[in-house]
Amino acid sequence: MGGFEVPPSAGEEWDRRYAASDHVWTSEPDALLVELAGSLTTGNALDLGSGEGRNACWLAAQGWQVVAVDASKVALERVAARAEKEGSAERVRCVLADLVDFVPDEGAFDLVVVSNLHLEPALHSTVFDRAKAALAPGGHVFVVGHHRDSAGLAGPPDPERLYTEERLHSALRGLDVLRLERLSRRHEGHGSAHDVTDVVAWARRATSAG
Numbered sequence: 033m034g035g036f037e038v039p040p041s042a043g044e045e046w047d048r049r050y051a052a053s054d055h056v057w058t059s060e061p062d063a064l065l066v067e068l069a070g071s072l073t074t075g076n077a078l079d080l081g082s083g084e085g086r087n088a089c090w091l092a093a094q095g096w097q098v099v100a101v102d103a104s105k106v107a108l109e110r111v112a113a114r115a116e117k118e119g120s121a122e123r124v125r126c127v128l129a130d131l132v133d134f135v136p137d138e139g140a141f142d143l144v145v146v147s148n149l150h151l152e153p154a155l156h157s158t159v160f161d162r163a164k165a166a167l168a169p170g171g172h173v174f175v176v177g178h179h180r181d182s183a184g185l186a187g188p189p190d191p192e193r194l195y196t197e198e199r200l201h202s203a204l205r206g207l208d209v210l211r212l213e214r215l216s217r218r219h220e221g222h223g224s225a226h227d228v229t230d231v232v233a234w235a236r237r238a239t240s241a242g
């Protein structure tokens with residue numbers, strides 16, 4: 033062994049988790065995303081940290097053109113396979129990238145999804161700033177993540193990676209926040225299910241400045 037260890041990248045860690053199981057998360061799309069995005073005219077969507085693509089593939093099946101970004105190759109292979117199986121392959125583009133580096137095209141997306149992405153604090157505001165910049169005028173962002181009160185029950189153990197209403201409100205500054213609340217939700221993963229507190233937000237970029 034050398035004198036120090038290089039920490040594994042987000043992709044390596046997540047590849048290991050995905051490779052250890054056929055399906056790590058539920059394959060159902062987020063129920064609130066279905067409710068909120070279901071009434072929108074379809075367009076271009078960006079799913080940041082798409083995982084195995086439950087939201088990206090649902091959106092593609094509705095007619096959205098989706099860019100699914102994740103650092104895990106294993107997860108993205110599952111997204112591509114599922115989209116192919118569901119006849120949506122031409123509507124899903126998978127991008128293997130670490131969100132540290134990934135900068136989406138500005139103003140290009142009618143919907144940005146940030147679902148259960150619990151980033152280290154230093155990356156959190158960068159990713160949200162890029163997500164907001166990626167919105168087209170009138171575009172929506174959907175965010176869901178585990179509340180800090182659920183630390184130890186769901187998501188990463190570090191509470192600094194989890195959400196509060198205030199943290200999310202501040203991350204979405206500049207958008208019209210249409211909905212922002214905590215919810216008790218069923219959390220499924222790793223073969224178990226229990227109730228946890230989540231925070232969800234639905235916000236919109238104004239159609240024109242001023």
Ligand SMILES: C[S@@+](CC[C@H](N)C(=O)[O-])C[C@H]1O[C@@H](n2cnc3c(N)ncnc32)[C@H](O)[C@@H]1O
Pocket residue numbers: 042043046057080081082083084085086101102103104107129130131132146147148149150
């Ligand atoms: C908890 S899973 C959520 C997956 C999906 N959004 C969902 O709601 O089912 C988090 C995902 O974010 C990805 N991820 C975490 N950190 C990342 C980073 N820095 N860059 C890109 N992807 C990342 C992981 O690979 C993983 O697939």
